[in-house]
Amino acid sequence: MIEGEDGTYRIGRVTDIVAPVVDPNFQQVVQDKGISLTAFRDVLRGDVVRDRLSDTITARVKQPGPQRHVLEIFQPAATIGDDGVDPEHKTGAVKTKHILFAPNDDPSAAADLPADDAAWKKAEQEARAAYDILKADPTKWNDQAAKGDDGTASSGGKLPYFSPEDSTANGGSLDKDFADAIFKSDLQPGHILEPVKSAFGWHIIQIWHRPTDFDWANTLKQQADGGADFGQLAKDNSESQDAEKGGDMGWIAKGQLPELLDATVFGTDTGKISVPLAVARNSPASAADAGVYLFKVLEEQTRAPEGDQLKTLEQTAFSTWYTEQKLKHQITRDVTASQDTTTQ
Numbered sequence: 001m002i003e004g005e006d007g008t009y010r011i012g013r014v015t016d017i018v019a020p021v022v023d024p025n026f027q028q029v030v031q032d033k034g035i036s037l038t039a040f041r042d043v044l045r046g047d048v049v050r051d052r053l054s055d056t057i058t059a060r061v062k063q064p065g066p067q068r069h070v071l072e073i074f075q076p077a078a079t080i081g082d083d084g085v086d087p088e089h090k091t092g093a094v095k096t097k098h099i100l101f102a103p104n105d106d107p108s109a110a111a112d113l114p115a116d117d118a119a120w121k122k123a124e125q126e127a128r129a130a131y132d133i134l135k136a137d138p139t140k141w142n143d144q145a146a147k148g149d150d151g152t153a154s155s156g157g158k159l160p161y162f163s164p165e166d167s168t169a170n171g172g173s174l175d176k177d178f179a180d181a182i183f184k185s186d187l188q189p190g191h192i193l194e195p196v197k198s199a200f201g202w203h204i205i206q207i208w209h210r211p212t213d214f215d216w217a218n219t220l221k222q223q224a225d226g227g228a229d230f231g232q233l234a235k236d237n238s239e240s241q242d243a244e245k246g247g248d249m250g251w252i253a254k255g256q257l258p259e260l261l262d263a264t265v266f267g268t269d270t271g272k273i274s275v276p277l278a279v280a281r282n283s284p285a286s287a288a289d290a291g292v293y294l295f296k297v298l299e300e301q302t303r304a305p306e307g308d309q310l311k312t313l314e315q316t317a318f319s320t321w322y323t324e325q326k327l328k329h330q331i332t333r334d335v336t337a338s339q340d341t342t343t344q
Contacts, residue, residue, distance in 0.1 A: 054318040061255050061313045069298040071230055071247040074240040075213040077281055077290035078161050088211045090163035095208040096182050097157040101126040102149040102201030111199045127195040127202035134192055175199050213292040217276035224273050230296045253305050258289055268297045
């Protein structure tokens, strides 16, 4: 019985063994295609070295080694629009959270409903009831946000940066009434606004924070260092997939994360919170990794990777190692060899 790469066990039966055969005309075929045999052998030799090196690196990461149980807060780099300007750096930019109560629970159809439709009144009543709860206890924000009627409900109602130029009044796509509510200069982080009606329904809006994400990460670190619960801060501020779990990344092995993240996680004392880490869009990490990170290292153990963690390490160990090596060395390419192995 053999386990395949997909985890499925299969039973096979060997019925015949055939000796390997070398095509005596192979060299001539290669030469007929205009390929140098010397260059061809060099390429094959490089492939063999690469495969053996990959096997060695992969085998190394599968061994027991230091792993850390980590919590994270992650805010991804803002998406740059057609104007080429980073939304985080636009004048008056602000990040907000909202809870939308749409008439008939359908934001897309709200604009077509008459203003005196009973569904509008019901939506307003739901919004005001939730607002009263939050006014008495703002810590219930995530519980109330889960009742929202748009796609942000499952993520605590978190919205990206908006600036005044995004308002429909200025040619943008952000509802004017929503925009008028959030761009008042005296609003501070954590401020929860009374329900606001837009073309999509009734919103409860919370001012999340103003730029920059890095500055906000520093604020969160100060709060956590001062005793605030890091897991709750992650639920309230992180935009990663593990935010609902309090930012719990589970056990992280050396080499499992991109180099910058790996160095920060394993450079932070156990029980402590890292300094904020900003990963630029043009960094060696992938574009999906760009953003600002804050980590809390709960503990360290010597463990062997397992489950999904092991699969991730097997898939990425060589590429992660190779990326690091390319950054440390000057690479020259043999153009003549490339030309020789190209069909003429």
